[in-house]
Amino acid sequence: MNIDLEVRGLRKRYGTFTAVDDVSFDLAAGGSLGLVGESGSGKTTTARLLLGLERADAGTVLVAGRPLAALDRKARARLIQIVFQDPFGSLDPRLTVRDCLTEVLRLHFPGEPYAPRVAELLDQVGLGPREAGALPRELSGGQRQRVAIARALAVRPKVLVLDEAVAALDVSVQAQILGLLADIRAAGAVSYLFITHDLAVVGCVADHVAVMRRGRIVESGPTARVLSAPEHEYTRLLLDSVPQNAF
Numbered sequence: 001m002n003i004d005l006e007v008r009g010l011r012k013r014y015g016t017f018t019a020v021d022d023v024s025f026d027l028a029a030g031g032s033l034g035l036v037g038e039s040g041s042g043k044t045t046t047a048r049l050l051l052g053l054e055r056a057d058a059g060t061v062l063v064a065g066r067p068l069a070a071l072d073r074k075a076r077a078r079l080i081q082i083v084f085q086d087p088f089g090s091l092d093p094r095l096t097v098r099d100c101l102t103e104v105l106r107l108h109f110p111g112e113p114y115a116p117r118v119a120e121l122l123d124q125v126g127l128g129p130r131e132a133g134a135l136p137r138e139l140s141g142g143q144r145q146r147v148a149i150a151r152a153l154a155v156r157p158k159v160l161v162l163d164e165a166v167a168a169l170d171v172s173v174q175a176q177i178l179g180l181l182a183d184i185r186a187a188g189a190v191s192y193l194f195i196t197h198d199l200a201v202v203g204c205v206a207d208h209v210a211v212m213r214r215g216r217i218v219e220s221g222p223t224a225r226v227l228s229a230p231e232h233e234y235t236r237l238l239l240d241s242v243p244q245n246a247f
């Protein structure tokens with residue numbers, strides 16, 4: 001089995017507090033791994049370490065077999081991308097959608113014709129020419145998240161980290177974005193690390209789950225098994241807090 005993301009012994013301390021404590025997991029090529037846990041369990045810190053936004057105190061991260069620590073920022077960005085909960089914070093408010101995507105393409109693929117690829121990316125996320133000319137503030141939350149996904153996909157990354165990427169959206173828009181992400185994964189060569197506190201979301205999008213508590217992974221396995229027969233008491237507690245029939 002090919003592994004897109006291999007994480008071993010990842011650790012991050014803030015002073016005497018250990019936010020990420022000996023975290024290890026694999027993400028299969030084309031797979032989707034849900035990283036779940038309550039607020040403060042260390043999920044976002046793990047994501048930031050994977051993206052190189054923070055420096056780990058220990059551990060290794062391989063993407064497609066290549067150690068991330070040995071790569072420069074641009075090479076790393078070509079392999080692993082992130083979509084955050086709030087695209088307002090990550091999209092430049094002064095750039096139209098078209099310019100936002102073109103900027104990424106210009107940086108990573110200079111000289112290639114940008115317009116056809118921009119059109120392809122917009123199509124991939126269900127946006128059209130009208131949205132292409134819009135600024136982020138002229139779009140709905142769901143549309144902005146589609147732009148953030150398109151921008152992340154523009155470099156054709158191996159791994160897409162989705163950090164609470166649907167948490168701020170209405171349930172019906174959430175369902176649309178989750179459906180879109182499933183279609184993109186089915187059509188392409190990308191794998192997902194899906195970070196969420198919401199086990200109902202995990203049931204929709206992840207084929208494997210790792211449950212995080214106080215910086216450690218306490219349980220992991222195929223989603224169907226973990227959700228139907230959780231082994232760890234903390235996983236059972238998380239499941240109990242999900243409304244019935246959410247799966």
Ligand SMILES: Nc1ncnc2c1ncn2[C@@H]1O[C@H](COP(=O)(O)OP(=O)(O)OP(=O)(O)O)[C@@H](O)[C@H]1O
Pocket residue numbers: 014019037038039040041042043044045046197
């Ligand atoms: N820069 C920092 N300095 C000190 N402590 C930090 C820092 N970043 C995170 N922490 C602490 O690390 C712990 C894990 O935070 P993290 O954001 O990774 O959790 P999380 O599971 O993503 O939660 P949430 O879903 O609320 O973001 C928290 O207790 C947090 O206070």
